Amino acid sequence: MTPRKISFLLVDDDMVNNFLTKEFLEIYVPEAETYTALNGKEALDFLLTMVDTPENLPDIILLDINMPVLDGWEFLDKLESLKNPILEKLNIYMFTSSVYYKDIDKSKTYASVKNIFSKPLTEEIIHKMLNEISFTNA
Amino acid sequence: MLSHAKANEDTLRVQLKWWHQFQFAGYYAAQLKGYYQQQQLNVQLIAGDKKFSPTDEVLNGNVDFGISGTDLLSLFTSGKPIVTLGAVFQHSPYVVIADEKKGIRVPSDLIGKKIMASGSQGWIELQALFLREGIPLDSLRIIKHTWNNKDIIDGYADAMTGYQSVEIQQLINLGIKPTYIHPVNYGIDFYGDILFCLQSTVKRKPEETNKFITATFKGWDYAMEHPEEIAAYILTLPGVKERGVTLEDLLKEAHAMRDLIVPDLVEIGHMNEGRWEHILQIHKDLGLIEKNKTIKGFVYNASESTLSKTLQNLLYASIIGCIIFLLITLYGFTLRRAVKKRTEELNIEIRNRTLAQEQLQLSEERLELATQAAGLGVWDWDIVANEVYFNDQWKIMLGYAPHELKNEFATFAKLLHPEEKDNLLVQLYEHIDGKNKNYQAAIRMRKKDNSWKWILTLSKAIHKDENGKATRLTGVHFDIDEIKMKETELQELTNELISSNKELQQFAYITSHNLRAPVANLISLIKLFKKEELSSKNAAFFEKIDFSIHKLNSTLEDLNQILSSRINREGKNELLHFDTILKETKASINETIIKKKASITSDFSKAPILFCMKKILDSVFINMLTNALKYNKPNTIPIIHFETNYYGEFVVLTISDNGLGIDMEKYGNKIFGLYQRFHEEIEGKGIGLYIIKNQIETLRGRITVDSKLGEGTTFKIFLKNKPDLYDAQKN
Numbered sequence: 001m002t003p004r005k006i007s008f009l010l011v012d013d014d015m016v017n018n019f020l021t022k023e024f025l026e027i028y029v030p031e032a033e034t035y036t037a038l039n040g041k042e043a044l045d046f047l048l049t050m051v052d053t054p055e056n057l058p059d060i061i062l063l064d065i066n067m068p069v070l071d072g073w074e075f076l077d078k079l080e081s082l083k084n085p086i087l088e089k090l091n092i093y094m095f096t097s098s099v100y101y102k103d104i105d106k107s108k109t110y111a112s113v114k115n116i117f118s119k120p121l122t123e124e125i126i127h128k129m130l131n132e133i134s135f136t137n138a
Numbered sequence: 139m140l141s142h143a144k145a146n147e148d149t150l151r152v153q154l155k156w157w158h159q160f161q162f163a164g165y166y167a168a169q170l171k172g173y174y175q176q177q178q179l180n181v182q183l184i185a186g187d188k189k190f191s192p193t194d195e196v197l198n199g200n201v202d203f204g205i206s207g208t209d210l211l212s213l214f215t216s217g218k219p220i221v222t223l224g225a226v227f228q229h230s231p232y233v234v235i236a237d238e239k240k241g242i243r244v245p246s247d248l249i250g251k252k253i254m255a256s257g258s259q260g261w262i263e264l265q266a267l268f269l270r271e272g273i274p275l276d277s278l279r280i281i282k283h284t285w286n287n288k289d290i291i292d293g294y295a296d297a298m299t300g301y302q303s304v305e306i307q308q309l310i311n312l313g314i315k316p317t318y319i320h321p322v323n324y325g326i327d328f329y330g331d332i333l334f335c336l337q338s339t340v341k342r343k344p345e346e347t348n349k350f351i352t353a354t355f356k357g358w359d360y361a362m363e364h365p366e367e368i369a370a371y372i373l374t375l376p377g378v379k380e381r382g383v384t385l386e387d388l389l390k391e392a393h394a395m396r397d398l399i400v401p402d403l404v405e406i407g408h409m410n411e412g413r414w415e416h417i418l419q420i421h422k423d424l425g426l427i428e429k430n431k432t433i434k435g436f437v438y439n440a441s442e443s444t445l446s447k448t449l450q451n452l453l454y455a456s457i458i459g460c461i462i463f464l465l466i467t468l469y470g471f472t473l474r475r476a477v478k479k480r481t482e483e484l485n486i487e488i489r490n491r492t493l494a495q496e497q498l499q500l501s502e503e504r505l506e507l508a509t510q511a512a513g514l515g516v517w518d519w520d521i522v523a524n525e526v527y528f529n530d531q532w533k534i535m536l537g538y539a540p541h542e543l544k545n546e547f548a549t550f551a552k553l554l555h556p557e558e559k560d561n562l563l564v565q566l567y568e569h570i571d572g573k574n575k576n577y578q579a580a581i582r583m584r585k586k587d588n589s590w591k592w593i594l595t596l597s598k599a600i601h602k603d604e605n606g607k608a609t610r611l612t613g614v615h616f617d618i619d620e621i622k623m624k625e626t627e628l629q630e631l632t633n634e635l636i637s638s639n640k641e642l643q644q645f646a647y648i649t650s651h652n653l654r655a656p657v658a659n660l661i662s663l664i665k666l667f668k669k670e671e672l673s674s675k676n677a678a679f680f681e682k683i684d685f686s687i688h689k690l691n692s693t694l695e696d697l698n699q700i701l702s703s704r705i706n707r708e709g710k711n712e713l714l715h716f717d718t719i720l721k722e723t724k725a726s727i728n729e730t731i732i733k734k735k736a737s738i739t740s741d742f743s744k745a746p747i748l749f750c751m752k753k754i755l756d757s758v759f760i761n762m763l764t765n766a767l768k769y770n771k772p773n774t775i776p777i778i779h780f781e782t783n784y785y786g787e788f789v790v791l792t793i794s795d796n797g798l799g800i801d802m803e804k805y806g807n808k809i810f811g812l813y814q815r816f817h818e819e820i821e822g823k824g825i826g827l828y829i830i831k832n833q834i835e836t837l838r839g840r841i842t843v844d845s846k847l848g849e850g851t852t853f854k855i856f857l858k859n860k861p862d863l864y865d866a867q868k869n
Binding site for chain 2: 014016017020023024066096097098099100101118119120121
């Protein structure tokens with residue numbers, strides 16, 4: 001069995017962060033495929049192009065909260081409002097520069113949000129995410 | 139009929155004072171109308187003359203009765219046995235008469251003047267007048283009265299005594315304009331023409347005397363009512379026409395006499411013993427009568443004299459009276475006790491009522507004072523009678539003078555603010571109907587200047603009918619304008635604070651968040667940076683960059699933690715057991731406890747539970763415990779004790795340790811400050827106590843510390859036992 005390629009979608013307007021995340025993912029998950037969206041809208045548009053080919057959907061979405069055009073929360077709201085069973089199965093991890101307790105509580109109200117982390121992405125977090133994914137996939 | 143000849147033993151002889159004129163009209167009338175005859179009296183009236191003195195005639199026993207003036211008083215007090223029976227003139231008719239040409243108008247005008255006077259004819263009044271006016275008698279030249287009016291016309295004398303009712307008219311008839319001085323005008327007011335007799339006459343003929351007096355004054359009544367008839371009769375008497383006296387003269391005399399007799403006011407003949415006393419006093423004051431004299435027996439008393447006949451009847455009456463009195467006394471004696479008892483009861487009742495009334499008045503006064511002092515408007519509404527009362531303050535509060543507002547319900551209704559009017563009136567009528575127990579509201583009322591004033595109105599139904607409906611309401615109005623204004627101000631301030639606090643939170647959030655994003659990036663970048671490729675010098679610089687970035691990151695994390703802890707009060711209160719919390723806390727740092735070999739004891743028996751946010755209590759326990767473990771004395775087993783107790787509305791958690799302690803004098807006020815560390819040698823961030831203090835204060839509690847360097851530290855944390863309403867609402 002060939003290791004399945006894991007795909008990530010990074011939704012963040014911080015270009016430096018996106019660059020770094022990619023770097024980290026390359027180090028710790030060399031087989032990863034990484035996409036980038038600079039805000040919620042771009043991410044949503046990207047995902048909607050894949051509704052018909054669900055196998056191409058990203059395995060993990062790293063979602064920032066504060067973004068222009070459509071922020072993290074608005075993105076989640078839009079996603080839920082679509083009532084698409086395929087999109088509802090997405091694995092979303094929220095990333096924020098500082099974890100605000102209110103944000104933690106709020107994130108729990110979205111079924112697709114698996115967890116919320118404070119930036120930066122670390123090896124530890126990467127392993128944690130991968131473990132959860134494989135668990136759910138199993 | 140009037141002649142001396144007819145006189146016999148039974149005849150009563152009356153010596154008139156002067157010749158026949160209207161002066162004696164009553165006597166003639168009694169004779170003419172048969173009043174004497176009706177009393178079986180035979181009366182003879184003897185005309186007077188300047189040769190006869192009535193007093194002498196009576197004293198000598200020539201006549202039975204006489205007529206004279208106040209000179210009778212001098213005679214009586216000088217021992218003459220006379221008694222007065224009645225006075226015809228209430229005011230003495232004697233005057234001092236002069237020709238107008240002489241210019242004599244007041245008593246002092248008579249000084250040095252020749253005056254004709256006679257002893258029994260007005261001399262006594264004259265003396266009294268002069269003495270009263272302070273004129274010495276020897277300054278007057280008194281000459282014998284000639285009773286010839288011409289003598290004062292042709293200058294023989296300057297003035298003379300005479301009758302107001304007689305001589306004045308005679309002089310006018312002679313073509314003279316007379317002036318006269320009447321002693322009455324100077325306070326000398328004596329009786330005139332007094333009927334008198336000897337005391338022995340009264341004793342001897344008591345009934346006749348009585349009858350004579352009665353008939354005489356009956357005659358006087360008739361004469362004064364029918365002067366023409368009597369005057370016409372007088373004209374027929376001997377010597378009258380001969381003196382040239384006309385009917386007109388007599389009627390003029392009668393007219394003048396009315397003022398002196400005053401028949402309409404006084405019963406003719408009446409004498410008042412008190413007035414005689416007064417007259418006597420004047421005599422004494424003027425030295426005319428000795429001070430020790432009295433008038434006892436001077437005035438005739440009919441009842442004394444006629445005692446003999448009615449004595450028996452009187453005695454019987456007295457005896458019957460006595461018996462009745464005795465019976466009443468006996469009856470009264472038995473009554474007296476009951477009355478006395480009842481009187482005492484009534485007295486007590488009166489006292490009690492007076493006391494109650496006084497107290498009522500006092501409490502009313504107090505109420506009045508209190509309402510005034512408090513500036514309370516008072517209103518009272520008798521719903522049945524639809525009578526409304528507002529006190530002055532009620533109106534003044536609204537800028538009106540008390541009279542400017544009518545005491546009626548409409549006054550109140552029309553001054554209400556439209557926003558509250560309907561609701562308030564509904565509340566009021568529900569209160570009256572008994573549906574609503576309370577009537578209390580903060581309302582706005584229109585002032586005279588059309589501005590609105592906030593007023594607290596409240597009331598109580600003080601009288602209710604059988605259906606529970608109020609029949610009378612009484613209430614007060616309290617000016618809360620200022621309070622309301624303050625409240626509004628406070629609300630505005632609170633809103634402002636809330637909004638600025640929100641802004642601050644937002645600012646803090648954005649700061650921590652947006653600052654940290656590049657910092658997080660920097661940390662990651664450093665991690666990926668190939669340090670090995672740097673020259674040794676650049677490697678040293680890089681090391682400093684690395685250190686600075688981590689320091690910045692750490693600060694931002696603290697800030698974030700503080701921000702989080704601050705807003706944590708939105709959590710829910712729950713019932714917490716102190717021993718459970720301690721157990722959990724110990725478990726979470728078990729490794730450290732074992733490593734330090736710490737002895738942790740507790741006593742939560744006095745206050746085992748608390749209703750509070752778990753997060754905060756957790757935070758308190760973990761911070762306290764880690765602090766105590768961290769700052770232990772070297773080579774000493776840490777001993778940490780937890781204890782709870784009640785203190786008023788608080789539960790007090792006491793944590794004491796035997797650690798390093800803090801120099802309170804040096805750091806006392808800094809212990810709970812941000813980034814305060816007191817032990818350089820031990821690693822610490824210095825934000826734990828700061829966060830705890832903020833959290834506790836958010837819950838309206840407080841934290842205190844007591845410490846001694848090298849001995850240990852004791853923290854006391856006061857937590858509210860139950861969240862109050864305010865907290866509940868906020869949460």
